[in-house]
Amino acid sequence: MIQLDFSFADDNDMDSIILGQSADAFPEIETMALNQEIIDYLEANVRSTASDREVVDRLRELLFEEDYLNIQYDDLKTRTAIETFQDRQGNCLSVVSLYIAMARHLGVDARFQTVKVRPRWDRRGELLVISQHINAVGRFGQSTYYVVDFTPEISVQQLTASTVTDTHARALYFNNLGVERLIAGEYEKSLQFFKNALWIDPALSIAWNNIGTAYNRNGDKTLAEYAYRKAYATDKTNATAINNLAKYYHNQGDLETSERYARAIERFNNSNPYYHYNMGNMAYAEADFEMAREHFTRAIRRKEAEPDFYYALSKTYEQLGDELQSQRMYQMARLMVLASDEIYLPSQDKVRIVNEKSILRETSAGFSINTGEAR
Incomplete structure (x- = not known):
């Protein structure tokens, strides 16, 4: 939680402007519908007598293997299930929507699961996009369930997850x-689109933050301020909303x-190792290796037992010409991984059968926009 003296009261007039629609504005967009082509594809490639476990494994093959759909990751466009099937690509929300729709059609339990993971920052033009994550979860019985995730590896530490409704997933879309x-x-x-997301799920904090940015860019400063403030009031961990408010008040x-x-925000970010890790990655991508080194070092000071930090610092030292330090950081990362195989588990099959809670790693379920300068 971000420590901030903050008072907020809902404003009915403001809410009526933002949430005033009386129905879903895009009923024609069926995010999880399957067309006849997909149904025929499933019937041709999945045995009708297959068990639930066999169906889950077969869907993995059909979605991800080269001999079949071979779906590729693409975070530039969010697609419906049908569009994902047709384009053979999508972000995690798109692919998970397709998987869940297919699994349910075949009679297998499948639900959306949001995952709280390390945040991932990505610059797109003047905006800073912070990605979240979603995957699919289903049960085979009382004690066994499976997780399907469109990512190369999983981390089982410091992560939490919760199943969410199809309605929430539609709001994210x-x-x-x-x-x-x-x-x-x-x-x-x-x-x-933001208004429709909030009409579907008025508690979606990231959508309040994002509609604030849209109003701000569109010149409606009063609504922008209200939306930013409501984003934080809805979720006290929403750092992007506070950062956007800081930028907003500065411009005013x-x-x-x-x-x-x-x-x-500075207090919050400085205490967050993953903020420095992501800022280091951005500096590295821009070939500012001294700044990358500084951020990766700060990340390690805030959390020492994170192999990714050391791998990143190793690559940075290599770019700076310090081969000795590069090898030292690389060996430290390897020792951490070898010392605890519970930290990183390979998941090339994208499906994991678990008997206790096991959460997979991040890509981009919901996007949140940070308009301010990264601090």
């Missing part, structure tokens, strides 16, 4: 469409409030 239109500079269209000339919010 429209939130993502809004972000895509926002990045493209289509502010009115992005507002339509309220430097005292801006500085107060900026200090809260």
